[in-house]
Amino acid sequence: MNKVILMGRLTRDPELRYTSNNLAVCSFTLAVNRGFAKQGEERQADFIPIVVWDKQAEFCSKYFTKGLQVAVVGRIQVRSWDDNEGKKRYTTEVVANEVYFADSKKSDIADKVQDPQLAEPADGFYPLEEDDELPF
């Protein structure tokens, strides 16, 4: 079991790319605030990279914008890679398989969108093919 639920704001507009296999991947960072502000201090936040695949990727790319408050459900993924000195590095991101508007005005969209594909979110363990590597 590997479940993550986040609510936060996009730090930038999302980026949409395609794998060599022509599968859509959308990426953005969520600023997730921690608790309430302390007297005289700014609220702290965690900046968490999110990756979304396929139909959901296109949905995010179309409707999400910088500053928008959204909620996502997904799983934590830890990828390892070698830096240019040949040292092993680790990248952690949240692979989201459900995305929501957490914003009054925008959440009306969900009432209008009727793409049946969107009603069946890709499951948490997306069946990536050998060549469906992340394009970044």
Place this chain on the structure above:
Amino acid sequence: MNKVILMGRLTRDPELRYTSNNLAVCSFTLAVNRGFAKQGEERQADFIPIVVWDKQAEFCSKYFTKGLQVAVVGRIQVRSWDDNEGKKRYTTEVVANEVYFADSKKSDIADKVQDPQLAEPADGFYPLEEDDELPF
């Protein structure tokens, strides 16, 4: 482990009451929409009763109103009681110990509220005393 995360809208203004022990309890119902709308159909929803205790109860009572979109984290609780024919009945509710605005405009409040008590949410298994029965 017993964890529930919901996002939905209040079907009415919340109700604030006090136990005989003078502990605040706030209750409301969340309408949680299911997936996306089918062509020509209305979106379906689950109507889920929420209970919040103590400081958080007063917070909800103060800031939450009918129609507002909010998110809650809590646990499922099943209470049994006897109806007037002496038959055992079951009531299921979500006891929330974290509450959030899922609404752009209202979520500004979190940046301004500085009650340190609110920064330490009551934990999921609230140490209710013998006489801290639900007042409803």
Place this chain on the structure above:
Amino acid sequence: MNKVILMGRLTRDPELRYTSNNLAVCSFTLAVNRGFAKQGEERQADFIPIVVWDKQAEFCSKYFTKGLQVAVVGRIQVRSWDDNEGKKRYTTEVVANEVYFADSKKSDIADKVQDPQLAEPADGFYPLEEDDELPF
């Protein structure tokens, strides 16, 4: 958003039935303990009804037994029905779309099971047809 994560023990062997549409449905109750025991007291528990559909239903029926510790991920569903006096009654259950062994010995099974269908859990909002009513 409507997300539930539970870990607990089956109070009985699960029951497997089929809808008129021949879709498998498995149901059981999870006893989910609350926190730790108080001195001299028994641990309290919530008894939460679980419903599982399709392939996952058959999986549960095959491998789950009374007393086994398992974990489930799903959503809360509130169904209304009329009792024999014509009064509206409400039933709350958790519709699980991911199920796990939370038990050392049994969790080995997951290493051996290779049904690709099981790797793609039905999503949270199962597309029930008009006649896929719960058979109970």
Place this chain on the structure above:
Amino acid sequence: MNKVILMGRLTRDPELRYTSNNLAVCSFTLAVNRGFAKQGEERQADFIPIVVWDKQAEFCSKYFTKGLQVAVVGRIQVRSWDDNEGKKRYTTEVVANEVYFADSKKSDIADKVQDPQLAEPADGFYPLEEDDELPF
């Protein structure tokens, strides 16, 4: 909102340390398997670093061992630091505030342990003091 729920096995015995402020911190890595095995392939896993504070830290250090299956609830935390070339690096971990045995035999312990302190898990935003930096 920042919620993580994981179930997996410890890759090593946990490590217990103390901050300069004498607060206990326990750290370990969870191997969380992804879905089911593919034909002829090994199951893949994510290796996720976990941090636990205070009473819970001492609990984990006492009862958790390499290979044990456990479940945790917490939040994702992203820390930044400067490497020895002065480059900004990011470390992601899960700060757990609830820990459970997901293992038949060990979960009996929870029935016996009666430390009231353990019944009140530290909340997700632990009020770390200025000098309660992670000791690693």
Place this chain on the structure above:
DNA sequence: TTTT
């Protein structure tokens, strides 16, 4: 008894 239900929200947008």
Place this chain on the structure above:
DNA sequence: TTTT
């Protein structure tokens, strides 16, 4: 590199 960060959001309100």
